[in-house]
Amino acid sequence: MGIYKRLSISQKQxxxxxxxxxxxxxxxxxxxxxxxxxxxxxxxxxxxxxxSRNWTGFDNYVKLFSDPTFWKxxxxxxxxxxxxxxxxxxxxxxIAFHLDKLRFMHGTIRALYFLPxxxxxxxxxxxxxxxxxxxxxxxxxxxxxxxxxxxxxxxNSTTFxxxxxxxxxxxxxxxxxxxxxxxxxxxxxxTYYEAARIDGISAWETLTEITIPLLKPTIVFxxxxxxxxxxxxxxxxxxxxxxxxxxxxxxxxxxxxxxYDTAFNSFDMGYAAAQTVVLFTVLxxxxxxxxxxxxxx
Amino acid sequence: MAFSDTLDTSxxxxxxxxxxxxxxxxxxxxxxxxxxAGGIAMIMPIVFMLSTSFKYPFEVYNLNLIPEEPxxxxxxxxxxxxxxxxxxxxxxxxxxxxxxCNVLFDSLVGYVLCKYTFPGRYIIFIAILSTLMIPTExxxxxxxxxxxxxGWLDTYWGIMFPGLMTAFxxxxxxxxxxxxxxDFLEAARIDGLNELQIWWTVAMPLVRPALAALAIFxxxxxWTAFIWPLIVTNSQEMxxxxxxxxxxxxxxxxxxxxxxxxxxxxxxxxxxxxxxxxRYIIRGVVMAGLKG
Numbered sequence: 001m002g003i004y005k006r007l008s009i010s011q012k013q014x015x016x017x018x019x020x021x022x023x024x025x026x027x028x029x030x031x032x033x034x035x036x037x038x039x040x041x042x043x044x045x046x047x048x049x050x051x052s053r054n055w056t057g058f059d060n061y062v063k064l065f066s067d068p069t070f071w072k073x074x075x076x077x078x079x080x081x082x083x084x085x086x087x088x089x090x091x092x093x094x095i096a097f098h099l100d101k102l103r104f105m106h107g108t109i110r111a112l113y114f115l116p117x118x119x120x121x122x123x124x125x126x127x128x129x130x131x132x133x134x135x136x137x138x139x140x141x142x143x144x145x146x147x148x149x150x151x152x153x154x155x156n157s158t159t160f161x162x163x164x165x166x167x168x169x170x171x172x173x174x175x176x177x178x179x180x181x182x183x184x185x186x187x188x189x190x191t192y193y194e195a196a197r198i199d200g201i202s203a204w205e206t207l208t209e210i211t212i213p214l215l216k217p218t219i220v221f222x223x224x225x226x227x228x229x230x231x232x233x234x235x236x237x238x239x240x241x242x243x244x245x246x247x248x249x250x251x252x253x254x255x256x257x258x259x260y261d262t263a264f265n266s267f268d269m270g271y272a273a274a275q276t277v278v279l280f281t282v283l284x285x286x287x288x289x290x291x292x293x294x295x296x297x
Numbered sequence: 298m299a300f301s302d303t304l305d306t307s308x309x310x311x312x313x314x315x316x317x318x319x320x321x322x323x324x325x326x327x328x329x330x331x332x333x334a335g336g337i338a339m340i341m342p343i344v345f346m347l348s349t350s351f352k353y354p355f356e357v358y359n360l361n362l363i364p365e366e367p368x369x370x371x372x373x374x375x376x377x378x379x380x381x382x383x384x385x386x387x388x389x390x391x392x393x394x395x396x397x398c399n400v401l402f403d404s405l406v407g408y409v410l411c412k413y414t415f416p417g418r419y420i421i422f423i424a425i426l427s428t429l430m431i432p433t434e435x436x437x438x439x440x441x442x443x444x445x446x447x448g449w450l451d452t453y454w455g456i457m458f459p460g461l462m463t464a465f466x467x468x469x470x471x472x473x474x475x476x477x478x479x480d481f482l483e484a485a486r487i488d489g490l491n492e493l494q495i496w497w498t499v500a501m502p503l504v505r506p507a508l509a510a511l512a513i514f515x516x517x518x519x520w521t522a523f524i525w526p527l528i529v530t531n532s533q534e535m536x537x538x539x540x541x542x543x544x545x546x547x548x549x550x551x552x553x554x555x556x557x558x559x560x561x562x563x564x565x566x567x568x569x570x571x572x573x574x575x576r577y578i579i580r581g582v583v584m585a586g587l588k589g
Contacts, residue, residue, distance in 0.1 A: 014413075016492045020493075025421070027462050032436070042438065095332065095335065098328050102325070102329055104329060109332050109333055109336045111575055113339050118517065120538070121523065122540075122543060124342060126542070127343075130349075137357075137358055168342075180587070218587075238543070272438055276438065
């Protein structure tokens with residue numbers, strides 16, 4: 001105590017800062033940084049949880065890149081991203097743009113769009129899975145049948161299964177994007193629109209020349225945020241294809257499901273770790289690329 | 298002549314303005330109608346889930362939203378099964394503790410990084426921020442190894458420990474502490490409060506909306522978390538609600554009314570929370586989204 005009293009104010013601050021940060025620093029080192037290093041290390045080793053960890057160099061990566069399943073999975077993962085991000089952003093923008101102009105029941109309609117965001121992905125995966133069942137079980141096919149339209153084999157077809165699994169993911173995230181877009185729209189000063197009206201600029205030009213450029217920070221945030229989400233899709237796939245995880249014929253399997261399978265069904269820890277490093281790299285490259293491209297524009 | 302002319306044009310102008318206004322209100326009505334229909338479509342999965350959970354098996358394949366013979370038999374069946382109650386309390390406990398930890402630690406770290414000057418501040422900030430780039434999926438294998446080495450598998454602590462602090466929350470809180478004037482803290486310091494007291498009694502109350510936003514995000518995230526609880530739990534007693542629901546649904550196979558009941562049980566709490574705190578939640582989401 002005597003020593004503490006003799007410290008200057010700025011020295012006391014240093015003591016307090018490090019004292020308060022001590023536990024969090026330990027946490028971040030033990031639960032974030034050490035595991036990250038361990039995952040990278042493990043990706044160069046071979047280990048089935050029982051024996052010893054053997055150094056194998058780049059074997060896991062070589063094996064991964066020559067595995068046709070990996071490339072299938074890699075393609076699926078990007079398909080989720082390429083289908084999911086643009087369609088959900090476009091939908092969300094159209095909804096937000098029009099909802100922003102409504103006063104009557106504005107809050108209620110906003111709540112309707114936002115409600116799915118509060119649900120759990122697992123619960124909703126089962127609801128949607130039920131919707132996709134063939135006649136006479138599923139809602140969608142029953143509706144199609146009432147209008148005499150041929151059935152769609154949603155989850156049983158290699159072409160329809162992936163978009164079918166993607167739909168609830170887009171649906172659940174849409175409300176969040178709408179809310180963020182509306183906040184972005186509100187932040188645009190009205191004076192720009194008044195100036196546009198005085199200059200007689202058409203509605204379309206107002207949209208493309210004023211609204212969208214000024215929304216750029218919002219768009220960048222949502223693109224990166226939702227891309228990361230789609231690249232990490234797991235809950236929906238796992239729950240909608242429990243009878244054949246990632247099926248049919250691996251047509252819906254994303255990278256995270258492959259990681260889960262390799263690590264916790266085959267117990268091939270080194271190989272799974274290599275897959276996580278690839279996932280990490282993909283996330284990093286995609287977000288940095290998007291930030292770069294969108295900033296430049 | 299000239300006078301009636303101007304009268305005529307002014308009449309025409311009024312008529313024109315009226316028709317323009319009518320057109321605008323028509324457009325506005327169509328806009329309202331489409332958005333409202335879209336909104337109804339958005340909640341249809343939730344509505345179907347709830348309605349089916351009150352149906353007898355024979356009625357499940359009907360598309361009617363209001364059951365002809367409503368029943369709570371599905372709920373009594375699912376609750377008598379007993380496991381759901383345990384999964385529910387597990388999830389509630391885990392989400393609550395994790396939320397409290399995040400609110401305390403994230404704001405403490407955010408506060409220190411925002412309001413103190415000390416050597417190493419920038420490095421620590423960047424280090425914590427950089428963990429945002431590391432996906433959970435990369436860490437689950439090392440976490441699993443760590444848990445199995447320390448005997449944390451299949452325990453509450455094992456489920457909770459990875460999420461007790463988040464870089465997202467720390468960053469969010471740091472942003473909000475920027476809005477707290479340093480003079481307030483200085484005044485408290487002169488009044489003889491120690492640093493912990495200043496943080497808790499002066500700074501924290503000023504960022505209450507941000508704390509609420511953080512709490513909502515963390516609670517929802519943990520309530521719905523799936524992959525880590527799936528990995529770290531072995532026995533059914535330790536399952537969280539999403540993991541339990543998966544197991545239960547796989548067992549129930551084609552008994553969709555039971556699956557919908559299980560799904561409803563895990564969804565209803567967050568829906569109620571949303572309906573009660575709607576305004577705060579949406580404001581919180583905007584805050585977290587734009588500042589985080």
